[in-house]
Amino acid sequence: MKRKILLGVTGSIAAYKSAEIASGLTQAGYNVQVVMTASAVKFITPLTLETITKNKVYVDMFIDEDHTQVTHITLATESDLILIAPATYNMIAKTATGIADNLLSAILAAANWDRVIFAPAMNANMYHNPINLQNIEKLQQHGCNFIEPDEGMLACGTTGKGRLKNVPAILEAVEGYFCEKILTNRKVLISAGATREYIDPIRFISNTSTGLMGVSLAKACRNMGADVTLVLANSPLEVNGVKIIRVDTVAQMREEVIREFKNTDYAFAAAAVSDYKPKAYSQSKIKKTGEAMSLEFEENIDILAELGHLKQKQVLIGFAAESDDLFKNARTKLEKKSLDMIIANNLSNFAANDGKVWLITSDKTVELEKRPKEKLAYDIVRTILKVGD
Numbered sequence: 001m002k003r004k005i006l007l008g009v010t011g012s013i014a015a016y017k018s019a020e021i022a023s024g025l026t027q028a029g030y031n032v033q034v035v036m037t038a039s040a041v042k043f044i045t046p047l048t049l050e051t052i053t054k055n056k057v058y059v060d061m062f063i064d065e066d067h068t069q070v071t072h073i074t075l076a077t078e079s080d081l082i083l084i085a086p087a088t089y090n091m092i093a094k095t096a097t098g099i100a101d102n103l104l105s106a107i108l109a110a111a112n113w114d115r116v117i118f119a120p121a122m123n124a125n126m127y128h129n130p131i132n133l134q135n136i137e138k139l140q141q142h143g144c145n146f147i148e149p150d151e152g153m154l155a156c157g158t159t160g161k162g163r164l165k166n167v168p169a170i171l172e173a174v175e176g177y178f179c180e181k182i183l184t185n186r187k188v189l190i191s192a193g194a195t196r197e198y199i200d201p202i203r204f205i206s207n208t209s210t211g212l213m214g215v216s217l218a219k220a221c222r223n224m225g226a227d228v229t230l231v232l233a234n235s236p237l238e239v240n241g242v243k244i245i246r247v248d249t250v251a252q253m254r255e256e257v258i259r260e261f262k263n264t265d266y267a268f269a270a271a272a273v274s275d276y277k278p279k280a281y282s283q284s285k286i287k288k289t290g291e292a293m294s295l296e297f298e299e300n301i302d303i304l305a306e307l308g309h310l311k312q313k314q315v316l317i318g319f320a321a322e323s324d325d326l327f328k329n330a331r332t333k334l335e336k337k338s339l340d341m342i343i344a345n346n347l348s349n350f351a352a353n354d355g356k357v358w359l360i361t362s363d364k365t366v367e368l369e370k371r372p373k374e375k376l377a378y379d380i381v382r383t384i385l386k387v388g389d
């Protein structure tokens with residue numbers, strides 16, 4: 001059965017974004033029931049949201065023809081999640097002070113607050129108003145969840161904190177809300193992306209890794225309740241709710257990874273690091289000479305092997321991307337670098353959106369179904385926890 005989400009829309013200029021939120025939630029397979037305030041209806045029509053969700057939109061407390069049920073109570077109790085997006089200063093204040101003078105505020109008064117997420121949107125002065133901040137804190141203490149607004153250009157022409165969080169991040173927060181919290185109180189360290197080794201100030205050797213697998217793992221672990229640190233090399237990808245340390249070279253990645261490793265429970269080495277680096281680095285830009293040119297390379301430091309040596313309580317998970325003898329090479333790497341597990345994949349996974357992998361331990365090989373990396377990441381984490389039991 002589809003999960004039910006009640007999407008509460010209030011009278012913010014960002015109300016038009018609720019159409020994109022409703023659409024995203026509907027496409028993700030949720031049954032979306034929209035409730036709007038009278039002010040919200042001035043910004044976006046119920047018709048739009050009704051068409052997107054294929055459900056009747058409720059606005060008025062007393063207009064409903066069917067009084068065999070008390071609408072605000074059934075809507076409050078039958079929803080798996082209540083998402084207020086955008087949430088006005090006014091609606092946050094009403095909920096925090098116990099006012100229930102319209103349908104949406106009455107629903108919130110009757111709801112289980114652990115199942116409520118507010119995504120505030122307002123002018124920066126309104127957001128930083130101490131009454132608003134106190135209201136948010138009070139609601140959080142009572143179990144409500146908040147999606148912090150972004151900083152940036154506001155509709156009133158000023159800049160500051162108060163922009164409704166971007167829609168993909170709101171959709172991710174909903175996905176995270178429903179995710180099983182199997183990594184609560186666990187610290188996860190992930191390295192991802194493609195390192196660079198420089199030849200001169202502007203030229204380097206690198207690889208085609210996008211960082212998507214590591215970033216997807218970071219999102220999945222965050223949604224499963226972990227405290228995540230992501231050491232990310234040369235990837236434009238963003239992740240909310242995760243500590244991101246951006247690096248460039250193998251040496252920089254090593255420094256950050258080694259520092260974070262000791263406090264980690266699970267470490268995923270998903271970065272595509274440069275195994276070799278140019279033996280000499282030219283301080284100035286190398287000029288064309290009209291002659292052929294050759295570069296000599298030397299072996300780079302091996303971060304994963306170092307982590308294998310330092311390992312105490314940590315579960316260390318490596319990745320092997322191979323063009324030949326996948327399983328043989330993956331097993332050799334597992335043993336040589338003292339890993340607990342290795343995720344083996346073919347080179348075709350590199351820089352692709354989908355992934356097909358095998359999880360290998362000293363005595364098991366588990367095949368995982370080919371899936372988009374964003375979904376595969378959840379399968380990998382669940383399998384690791386199952387295999388590790």
Ligand SMILES: Cc1cc2nc3c(=O)[nH]c(=O)nc-3n(C[C@H](O)[C@H](O)[C@H](O)COP(=O)(O)O)c2cc1C
Pocket residue numbers: 009010011012013014037038039040087088089090091121122123126
């Ligand atoms: C053009 C316009 C834009 C507004 N934008 C916001 C906003 O982004 N956030 C907010 O808290 N209030 C905003 N307001 C004020 C609210 O609409 C007002 O406080 C209203 O009473 C909120 O009602 P509701 O919480 O029942 O939806 C705006 C008002 C106008 C006229």
